[in-house]
Amino acid sequence: MKRLAVKNLLGRPGRTAALFFLVLLLSLTLCGGGLVLSSLRTGLGSLENRLGADVIVMPAKAALKTDLDTLFLQGTIGPYYMNMSTVDKIAKTEGISRLSTQIFLSSMRASCCSIPIQVIGFDPESDFTVSSWLKESRQGSLDEGRLLVGSRVNANPGESIKLYNISCPVAGQLQPTGTGLDTAVYCTLPTIRTLMTAAEDLGGYSSISGDPSETVSAVYIKVKEGVDPKDVADSINVHVRKVKAVQTRSVITTVADSLSGLERILTLLIIAAAVLVWLVLFAAFTLMTGERKKEFATLRLCGLSRGRLAGLVFREAAIVSLLGSAAGVGLSFLLVHAFSGALGNALGLPFLLPSAGTAATLALAALFGCLLAGPLAAAVSARKLSRADTGLILREG
Amino acid sequence: MKRSHLVLHLSTAALALFLCIGTATFLGPCVHEDGSAGPCSDAGTASVLLSGVLAVLALLPLLPPVRRSPLMSVVPGAAGAILSVILFLVPGVLCRLCMMSTMHCLSVMQPAVRILSAALFVLFLASVVSNLRRRKAA
Numbered sequence: 001m002k003r004l005a006v007k008n009l010l011g012r013p014g015r016t017a018a019l020f021f022l023v024l025l026l027s028l029t030l031c032g033g034g035l036v037l038s039s040l041r042t043g044l045g046s047l048e049n050r051l052g053a054d055v056i057v058m059p060a061k062a063a064l065k066t067d068l069d070t071l072f073l074q075g076t077i078g079p080y081y082m083n084m085s086t087v088d089k090i091a092k093t094e095g096i097s098r099l100s101t102q103i104f105l106s107s108m109r110a111s112c113c114s115i116p117i118q119v120i121g122f123d124p125e126s127d128f129t130v131s132s133w134l135k136e137s138r139q140g141s142l143d144e145g146r147l148l149v150g151s152r153v154n155a156n157p158g159e160s161i162k163l164y165n166i167s168c169p170v171a172g173q174l175q176p177t178g179t180g181l182d183t184a185v186y187c188t189l190p191t192i193r194t195l196m197t198a199a200e201d202l203g204g205y206s207s208i209s210g211d212p213s214e215t216v217s218a219v220y221i222k223v224k225e226g227v228d229p230k231d232v233a234d235s236i237n238v239h240v241r242k243v244k245a246v247q248t249r250s251v252i253t254t255v256a257d258s259l260s261g262l263e264r265i266l267t268l269l270i271i272a273a274a275v276l277v278w279l280v281l282f283a284a285f286t287l288m289t290g291e292r293k294k295e296f297a298t299l300r301l302c303g304l305s306r307g308r309l310a311g312l313v314f315r316e317a318a319i320v321s322l323l324g325s326a327a328g329v330g331l332s333f334l335l336v337h338a339f340s341g342a343l344g345n346a347l348g349l350p351f352l353l354p355s356a357g358t359a360a361t362l363a364l365a366a367l368f369g370c371l372l373a374g375p376l377a378a379a380v381s382a383r384k385l386s387r388a389d390t391g392l393i394l395r396e397g
Numbered sequence: 398m399k400r401s402h403l404v405l406h407l408s409t410a411a412l413a414l415f416l417c418i419g420t421a422t423f424l425g426p427c428v429h430e431d432g433s434a435g436p437c438s439d440a441g442t443a444s445v446l447l448s449g450v451l452a453v454l455a456l457l458p459l460l461p462p463v464r465r466s467p468l469m470s471v472v473p474g475a476a477g478a479i480l481s482v483i484l485f486l487v488p489g490v491l492c493r494l495c496m497m498s499t500m501h502c503l504s505v506m507q508p509a510v511r512i513l514s515a516a517l518f519v520l521f522l523a524s525v526v527s528n529l530r531r532r533k534a535a
Contacts, residue, residue, distance in 0.1 A: 115496040152498040161496070183499055338512060341504030 005315040016320060019284060023324025023374055024331070026277040031366035032332035033270035036343065038358055039336070040259055043178035043350030047255060050177050051248040052129035053100075053220035054229035057090055058082075060242045079106060081215040082243060089240045090219050095227035100126040101216040103192045105199065107163050114162045117153065118184040121192025129220055130186055133174060142171055145194070148186040151176035152341070161185065164198035178344065178352025221245075259349055274369075282377040289313065289381035310382035314375055321374025328370065329363045402527060406459055409477070409520040413452035416513045420444040424509045427501045437502035440492035444510050447484045451477055451517055458524065467532035474528060477521035484514040 009016045062080040081103075091099055103121040107113040122130045124142065134148065142148055147168045149155050160167045168187070176182055187195075196212040223229050229247045236245035289296075296309055304312075336343070337353065344351030353359070416424075426441030428434060457463050457473040464470060488494055488507040495502050 117497070154494065154496045154498055154503060183497055334512065338508030339504070341498050342508075345499055345504060 005312055005319060008312075008316055009319060015288065019281075019288075019317075019320045019374075020324045020327070022277060022281050022284060023321050023370055024328040026274060026281070026373055027325040027328025027366050027370040028332050029270055029273045029277065030369055031329045031363060032336055033266060033273075034362045034366060035332060035336045035354070035359070037263060037266055038354040038362060039178070039340065039343075039351050040263065040347070040349055042354045042358075043344075043352040044252070044255055044259055046177045046352050047179050047350045048252055050129070050133065050179060050181060051251065052132065052222070053248055054223045055221040055233045055236070055245050055247055057219040057221065057236055057240075057243050057245045058217065060244050062244065079104065080217055082217075084214045084216060086240060086243060087216060087219055090221075090236055090243070093232060093235050093239065095223050095232045095235070096221055097224040097227075098126070098128050098222040100128060100220045101189075102218045102220060103189065103196070103215065104217040105192055105195055113164065115153070117161075117163075118180075119147075119163065119192060119195060120184050120186050121189050122186060123189050127220075128222055133177075142186070142188055144188060144190050145169070146171040146187065146191070149173050150182040150184050150186075152182040153185060163195055164202055166195060166198050168195075176352060178350040255349060262347065262349070278373050278377065281373060282380070285317065285377045285381045289378075289384070306387075313378050313382040317374040317378030318371070321371050324374070325367050325370030329366050332366075333359070333363070402524075402531075403459070405520065405524055405527065406455055409517065409524065410452050410455035412513060412517055412520065413448050413455055416510065416517070417445055417448035417452055419513075420448060420506065420510065424506050425501075426506055427495055435495050435500070435502065437488070437492070437494040437500075437506070440488045440494055440502065441506065443487045443492055444484065444506070447480055447487065448513075451480055451484070451521075454480070455521070455524075458528070467528055471525055471528045471532065474521050474524035478518055478525065481514045481518035481521055485511055485518070 059080040059082040087099075087101055090096075100123055102123075105119040105121070107115065107117045107119060120130070124131060134142075145168060147161060147170055149161070149170055149172075151174055153161075153173070155161055155170045155173075157170050157172050160169050162168075168185075168191070174182075174186070193212045196215075200212070221229075221232065223232050229249070233245040233247050236243065299309060299312075300306075340351060340353055354362070419425075420441055425445075426435055426437040454473045454477040458470040462469075463473070483491070488502065488510050494500075494507060498504060
């Protein structure tokens with residue numbers, strides 16, 4: 001009796017394959033959709049952690065808000081520079097706890113450079129945004145001339161990247177953040193100034209005016225405890241000329257707004273797809289039971305009780321559901337993991353795969369949901385079957 | 398030939414053909430804005446050629462002279478399984494890809510080739526097993 005369910009399934013491979021495919025589709029939708037949503041939420045959390053600063057100041061000609069969004073989401077930013085004397089003026093603003101400067105330089109898609117890439121120069125002594133990330137990534141010290149690469153730059157420690165005809169050894173690779181910062185490379189201020197001079201010599205960087213050693217692209221500010229970042233940003237905008245200060249919270253708000261819209265649409269689509277698949281599954285079980293009426297009537301004549309007959313249908317559904325949902329969960333993990341880069345690119349939002357714990361919870365939830373769906377769809381048919389008159393079915397021919 | 402064997406060979410050939418057409422078109426390597434090919438173009442060409450060969454190998458056991466001999470029909474399956482492993486290694490190991498993982502070759506071509514070549518390996522292996530069984534039965 002225990003083997004009958006398996007034998008029934010193997011005896012009709014076409015029917016079993018169709019049911020297996022339906023359950024697989026259901027678990028793929030639930031688990032895959034959940035993974036994508038969870039990755040987007042993890043990406044947003046990572047963006048919040050990575051921003052670190054409360055206020056960012058850039059030259060006035062930079063369309064600050066748009067450019068910051070582009071930097072954090074796509075990893076590119078325009079070549080904007082301001083003089084070091086401006087930084088001294090910014091530092092005099094009240095309410096500032098920590099201040100650090102960064103320089104941005106974009107490499108070209110040309111023979112001078114291995115890849116078109118955003119180079120970010122930072123001061124390790126004053127930095128409070130990149131350094132914490134370096135500690136998490138457990139990278140060693142960053143000597144002059146060496147680079148740290150983001151997780152999406154396909155270069156291993158020990159290899160070199162050519163930037164403006166200067167070969168820069170890779171010191172290490174950073175942990176993924178799911179943001180555009182993963183596609184950038186990081187170096188100290190002396191290294192980026194050497195690269196800027198090389199860029200100027202090659203005529204590839206007309207935006208640098210003046211001495212590269214006296215220029216910076218952005219000032220990152222951490223405000224004192226209890227001080228509103230908005231007040232500091234407003235004060236800088238009023239008192240320091242030719243710069244724009246913006247709260248980093250506004251970048252997060254933009255991303256969070258886009259994410260919540262997408263989240264709503266994705267959740268609706270997942271629910272609609274899951275309901276549709278479940279309805280098809282329910283219809284398939286109902287039709288299948290109707291088709292097998294005679295088979296079940298014969299089994300009843302052989303002495304199988306109504307309860308055991310219902311149990312047989314239930315067991316068949318449970319086996320198909322278990323196999324289908326396990327395959328669907330596995331496939332969704334494989335696809336989302338393999339195509340995470342393409343998904344992140346297509347969505348244009350921070351995309352970072354969730355932790356193992358979250359992923360396991362999602363997988364278990366999808367598995368449980370699908371394990372319930374099959375037998376639940378079969379339960380109605382099993383109940384109807386147990387009430388049917390065996391003699392009448394056989395007489396009907 | 399059993400219907401299940403026919404389905405197995407045809408589905409293997411269809412998958413290999415899909416990979417061949419895919420890597421030649423929408424799954425293919427990066428093309429720069431100026432129209433020049435990226436460093437991943439060799440990986441793309443090798444993938445197209447290898448998947449084309451795999452499609453032919455999958456169809457070979459359907460030819461009457463090969464089909465009649467159970468031993469002969471094992472050979473294309475075994476060769477296909479070995480070539481699938483080589484195809485798996487083409488993007489990123491045997492042939493160089495671009496340096497940024499957001500680029501098409503790393504974000505689309507490599508995972509697609511790897512997933513489909515792994516599936517092809519399983520199908521070719523199934524074909525070998527089924528032909529060996531056929532040989533044993535004969």
